[in-house]
Amino acid sequence: MSANPVDDWDWALIRRRCRAEAIRILRRDQEAEEAVQEALARGWRSRGSCRTPEAPLGWFLQITRHEAFRLMSRERARADEPLEAGEELADEHGVAEPDRALSRLDVARALEELSAHERLLIALRYTEGCSHPQIARRLEIPEATARVRLHRAHKRLKSLLDDSA
Numbered sequence: 001m002s003a004n005p006v007d008d009w010d011w012a013l014i015r016r017r018c019r020a021e022a023i024r025i026l027r028r029d030q031e032a033e034e035a036v037q038e039a040l041a042r043g044w045r046s047r048g049s050c051r052t053p054e055a056p057l058g059w060f061l062q063i064t065r066h067e068a069f070r071l072m073s074r075e076r077a078r079a080d081e082p083l084e085a086g087e088e089l090a091d092e093h094g095v096a097e098p099d100r101a102l103s104r105l106d107v108a109r110a111l112e113e114l115s116a117h118e119r120l121l122i123a124l125r126y127t128e129g130c131s132h133p134q135i136a137r138r139l140e141i142p143e144a145t146a147r148v149r150l151h152r153a154h155k156r157l158k159s160l161l162d163d164s165a
Contacts, residue, residue, distance in 0.1 A: 005053035014057060015040060018064040025068040027103050035071050039064040065154070072107070073126035110160035118153035125150055 018039055022032035043050075043060050050059050111119055124130040124138060136146040 006047050006050075006056075009053075009056055011040075014043075014060050017057060018060055021061050021064050022068050025065065026071065031071055031075075032068070035064060035067040038071075039067045042067070069122075069126045070129065073129075106161060110157055113160050114153065114156060117149070118156060121146075121150045121153045122157065 015036065018036045019032060022035040022039075023029065026032045026035060039060060043056070043063050047053070047056075050056050052059060111122065114122070120139075121135065124135045130138065132147050132150070133143050135150065136143040139146060141149075
């Protein structure tokens with residue numbers, strides 16, 4: 001065992017678990033692979049900031065979730081007309097990808113269940129790509145408060161999505 005815990009990270013395990021998490025969120029291999037690649041690169045670049053270098057899996061999974069949601073937001077912004085909860089599934093995206101359309105409906109319904117403040121936090125982070133300090137400035141709250149509130153909003157959104165599955 002080396003003096004630096006980062007040298008002993010099991011990259012194969014981390015990658016495998018991150019890929020499973022990305023597929024759970026995104027439901028498609030290609031998008032999941034993109035999210036995992038970005039998460040692993042981001043984790044490597046900021047490895048010095050990992051609070052638990054002796055057990056980094058949870059940290060990497062969180063980065064992967066963030067990347068998956070960020071990818072979902074970018075795709076939604078690129079779509080001409082995002083699929084809303086009340087729209088029919090027989091649009092060009094729904095016909096070609098019914099599972100993905102249903103996932104988008106689940107996310108839309110879960111977002112509707114969040115409070116307006118929680119939706120705002122999620123939108124600032126994933127639609128506008130704001131960092132924690134940027135969110136704090138926009139909402140005129142301390143950065144730590146922004147982090148905690150966003151974490152709670154994520155937790156609630158995940159719970160709502162798990163309930164719909």
